[in-house]
Amino acid sequence: MTKQVQQLDRVIIRFAGDSGDGMQLTGDRFTAGTAEFGNDLSTLPNFPAEIRAPAGTLPGVSSFQLHFADHDILTPGDAPNVLVAMNPAALKANLGDLPRGADIIANTDEFTKRNLQKVGYAASPLDDDSLSEWRVHAVPLTSLTVKALEGFDLSKKDAERSKNMFALGLLSWLYHRPTEQTIKFLEQKFARKPELAKANIAAFQAGWNYGETTESFSVSYEVKPARLAPGVYRNISGNQALAYGLIAASVQSKLPLFLGSYPITPASDILHELSKHKRFGIRTFQAEDEIAGVGAALGAAFGGALGVTTTSGPGVALKAETVGLAVTTELPLIIVDVQRAGPSTGMPTKTEQTDLLMAMFGRNGESPVPIVAPMSPSDCFDAAVEAARIAVKYRTPVMLLSDGYLANGSEPWRLPEISDLPDISQEFTTEPNGEDGAFLPFKRDPETLARPWAIPGTAGLEHRIGGIEKADGTGNISYDPNNHDLMVRTRAAKIDGIDVPELAVDDPDGDARVLVLGWGSTYGPIAAAVRRIRKSGGKVAQAHLRHLNPLPANTGEVLKSYDRVLLPEINLGQLALLLRARYLVDVISYNRVRGLPFKAEELAGVIQDVIDSD
Amino acid sequence: MTELINGKGLSLIPKTDAKQGLKDFKSDQEVRWCPGCGDYAILAAVQSFLPELGLRRENIVFVSGIGCSSRFPYYLDTYGFHSIHGRAPAIATGLAASRPDLSVWVITGDGDALSIGGNHLIHALRRNVNLNILLFNNRIYGLTKGQYSPTSEVGKITKSTPMGSLDKPFNPISLALGAEASFVARTLDSDRKHLQSVLREATAHRGASLVEIYQNCNIFNDNAFEQLKDPEVRDDITLRLEHGQPIVSATKAVVRGANGGIEVVARDGVAEDQILVHDAHHPDPSLAFALSRLDEPAFEHVPVGIFRQVDRPAYDVLMAEQLDEAVAQKGPGDLSELLLGGDTWRIG
Numbered sequence: 003m004t005k006q007v008q009q010l011d012r013v014i015i016r017f018a019g020d021s022g023d024g025m026q027l028t029g030d031r032f033t034a035g036t037a038e039f040g041n042d043l044s045t046l047p048n049f050p051a052e053i054r055a056p057a058g059t060l061p062g063v064s065s066f067q068l069h070f071a072d073h074d075i076l077t078p079g080d081a082p083n084v085l086v087a088m089n090p091a092a093l094k095a096n097l098g099d100l101p102r103g104a105d106i107i108a109n110t111d112e113f114t115k116r117n118l119q120k121v122g123y124a125a126s127p128l129d130d131d132s133l134s135e136w137r138v139h140a141v142p143l144t145s146l147t148v149k150a151l152e153g154f155d156l157s158k159k160d161a162e163r164s165k166n167m168f169a170l171g172l173l174s175w176l177y178h179r180p181t182e183q184t185i186k187f188l189e190q191k192f193a194r195k196p197e198l199a200k201a202n203i204a205a206f207q208a209g210w211n212y213g214e215t216t217e218s219f220s221v222s223y224e225v226k227p228a229r230l231a232p233g234v235y236r237n238i239s240g241n242q243a244l245a246y247g248l249i250a251a252s253v254q255s256k257l258p259l260f261l262g263s264y265p266i267t268p269a270s271d272i273l274h275e276l277s278k279h280k281r282f283g284i285r286t287f288q289a290e291d292e293i294a295g296v297g298a299a300l301g302a303a304f305g306g307a308l309g310v311t312t313t314s315g316p317g318v319a320l321k322a323e324t325v326g327l328a329v330t331t332e333l334p335l336i337i338v339d340v341q342r343a344g345p346s347t348g349m350p351t352k353t354e355q356t357d358l359l360m361a362m363f364g365r366n367g368e369s370p371v372p373i374v375a376p377m378s379p380s381d382c383f384d385a386a387v388e389a390a391r392i393a394v395k396y397r398t399p400v401m402l403l404s405d406g407y408l409a410n411g412s413e414p415w416r417l418p419e420i421s422d423l424p425d426i427s428q429e430f431t432t433e434p435n436g437e438d439g440a441f442l443p444f445k446r447d448p449e450t451l452a453r454p455w456a457i458p459g460t461a462g463l464e465h466r467i468g469g470i471e472k473a474d475g476t477g478n479i480s481y482d483p484n485n486h487d488l489m490v491r492t493r494a495a496k497i498d499g500i501d502v503p504e505l506a507v508d509d510p511d512g513d514a515r516v517l518v519l520g521w522g523s524t525y526g527p528i529a530a531a532v533r534r535i536r537k538s539g540g541k542v543a544q545a546h547l548r549h550l551n552p553l554p555a556n557t558g559e560v561l562k563s564y565d566r567v568l569l570p571e572i573n574l575g576q577l578a579l580l581l582r583a584r585y586l587v588d589v590i591s592y593n594r595v596r597g598l599p600f601k602a603e604e605l606a607g608v609i610q611d612v613i614d615s616d
Numbered sequence: 617m618t619e620l621i622n623g624k625g626l627s628l629i630p631k632t633d634a635k636q637g638l639k640d641f642k643s644d645q646e647v648r649w650c651p652g653c654g655d656y657a658i659l660a661a662v663q664s665f666l667p668e669l670g671l672r673r674e675n676i677v678f679v680s681g682i683g684c685s686s687r688f689p690y691y692l693d694t695y696g697f698h699s700i701h702g703r704a705p706a707i708a709t710g711l712a713a714s715r716p717d718l719s720v721w722v723i724t725g726d727g728d729a730l731s732i733g734g735n736h737l738i739h740a741l742r743r744n745v746n747l748n749i750l751l752f753n754n755r756i757y758g759l760t761k762g763q764y765s766p767t768s769e770v771g772k773i774t775k776s777t778p779m780g781s782l783d784k785p786f787n788p789i790s791l792a793l794g795a796e797a798s799f800v801a802r803t804l805d806s807d808r809k810h811l812q813s814v815l816r817e818a819t820a821h822r823g824a825s826l827v828e829i830y831q832n833c834n835i836f837n838d839n840a841f842e843q844l845k846d847p848e849v850r851d852d853i854t855l856r857l858e859h860g861q862p863i864v865s866a867t868k869a870v871v872r873g874a875n876g877g878i879e880v881v882a883r884d885g886v887a888e889d890q891i892l893v894h895d896a897h898h899p900d901p902s903l904a905f906a907l908s909r910l911d912e913p914a915f916e917h918v919p920v921g922i923f924r925q926v927d928r929p930a931y932d933v934l935m936a937e938q939l940d941e942a943v944a945q946k947g948p949g950d951l952s953e954l955l956l957g958g959d960t961w962r963i964g
Binding site: 034037038040183227229230231232233234235236237238246249250253258260262279280281282283284285287289290291293294297298299300301302303304305306307309323324327331417418420423458459460461462463464465466467468469470478479 | 630643645672673674675676677679682689690693694695696697698699700703706707708709710711712713714715717718735736739935938939941942943946947948949951952954955956958959960961962963964
């Protein structure tokens, strides 16, 4: 039987199962195949903080959503076209997001009485008509896998464990994904256990063959490669891009990278990644706590390294005093905050934009810190280089505000030409700058207001710095009232004077009356929503802030040139507070703090409401 | 007797041929401790000791936390970093781990090192970061005006403990030994000769050296160590620790006890070969730990000197070795190769 092939322009798949079912791996492999095939894509992993939550329960559900298309896309998608549900909990937890008519591939083997009871199903939804509005494909994934692996020297449990590869094979068939890379990947992953490698490959192929032969699937789908800008691409997550950006910053600043860090979700992968690249002269230091992580980074910066610390919100709270020390000693330092849902421990694996005001103000005294925020997973690379540029040029700590959505999400990344990366190097000071060979550690560059960076080992420039207020120029301890006022204002002026690019506005016809403004990871959903509005004939302008401190010089002018400014944030209006105070503009906030990114449809509705509110 | 393999603490730090004197290490800043403070004696001892090392002045860095003693770096004409309360070991760790060519000193006090910064101290010691840590122990909070400290004796009456403190004090030597320190010593602010002899060994030690300096705070805890200074009794109660020498004071000796531990007995009537001979280089810290407990609780006999001095690779060296090994295995890092390292595809 030749099966029908249907062309689609885009598909959203969600793999969902127990946290032990290997859904993240399955999603990663499907993503790799999709990237290799040449679709544009965007991913959204969503998993519990617990390593193994109780099996079969709702809190234990782990999912991975992938959106891929034959054109450029901006988000992991609002609503899945296909849900792979490995157990009843996965079905129940995700059904609410599934539009009517979507496909559900359910692993019938797990729909046992006990598993159904665990999540409150009185009877199996596969057996009654409660799912009649969806297209349900009931597939005994586990038993098919076990059957396919009968010839292998494996326990039943080990054979069952390969069911995620069976599912991957089936989905790979359904969407015409290439298979070579996954086979190669499995061979490498289980290089030391060849029997497991063979079994997983066999399960993967059995899943593919099942799709081809079963009558449960009469149609397969093709999504043609996307016509993206020419170049070499790879798929990359935000944390990996950020780590690569820091390595690039080290190379481009000609400074050895020193990372002081303490493991914390969702930032730890940056530490893991950087620790693999010692060939670049990178020192990674897993400190005893968050405070020591930033302290060591600052100490290394005093010695002439590119000092970096990586953390998430609770860690930033602990590091605050040391960041203040970096502000007053005016040393370069990068603090990476991969924001997560708070307050306190909050929801460690869920995303939020709620650390903006902490980054701005979360220190004692007047202690301004520049803030840079990436807008997509791959943009974490450029944002890291930009943060380093500011830190080194202006001798200041810089906050780099990523978040959980960027950190774990991934997308194709067009690799930059190395020759196009900016040279962000600065010379260390090696000569005295005062009269009679004196060295004045706080005599500033008149243009940038940066102080000299003279590192230990430089003869004749021996000097002392510290947390106590310093006399202008000499840096000696000073309690002089006017000197303190001068130093406070000068440190502020230095940060205010940082050269940041103007805020660009996307307003194709130039006649929109509503501006949607965003910062950080909301770029994708906002841009996708703006597209929808424009597609239906609506007029809306879009601008996105990468620099939160200082704000681009034209920010006020841009805000005031529109009748209304809408600002969606995954917080309760933190940037809105700053903009209202600074520019006296009546910014309209739209806020949700659900631990999840915005959906494009949701934002399109909000934008339309603002447009219509004339 | 265990011998040290090396004492190359200074081998990676550039030397100078120029003749140095005490004046070369004095900064132009006015020293602002209370008159009579023990810190003056320590500062003078350090300033007059440093020329002996023959190091380039610019390769010496003093890092401190917060407290009276932490003003120390301002008074030395070297590089200096007066940081925040308790964090000096952490900041110094980043500096020392990334700059093997520096002689990095940490100046701290009992509050700074053992209260707010206790965590950083123990981890710097176990990692064996190449630091000379001078812990000025005056058993009181000075800069905050006289509250009890983590080394104050139980029952201490202070502003914050009008009915006496309840907390069992830390013994800094025991703590350091428990934290896997490779060099642990105790000396006294007023005994310049001994202080400098300990500094000599501490600087020759590559790795973390913890030197507890009994320091008198004449304002808030005067005469805390008077017994060790009083000519009438000091020779009786001071047990000198010298590697390879019997552990004795003028009138007392340390011997093995019946229960397997050690005890202090009258020197008279003990055969010389019964007296414990100090082995600071022994890999097992048990005896050093036992010695560190001898002064408790009455401060009747106090071991002074180097408790422990053993070879262990310093953190910066181990870290640098890994970087070298990575380069040896795969060559120096190449950014273009890194970015192209994953599964890539070309469009157009």
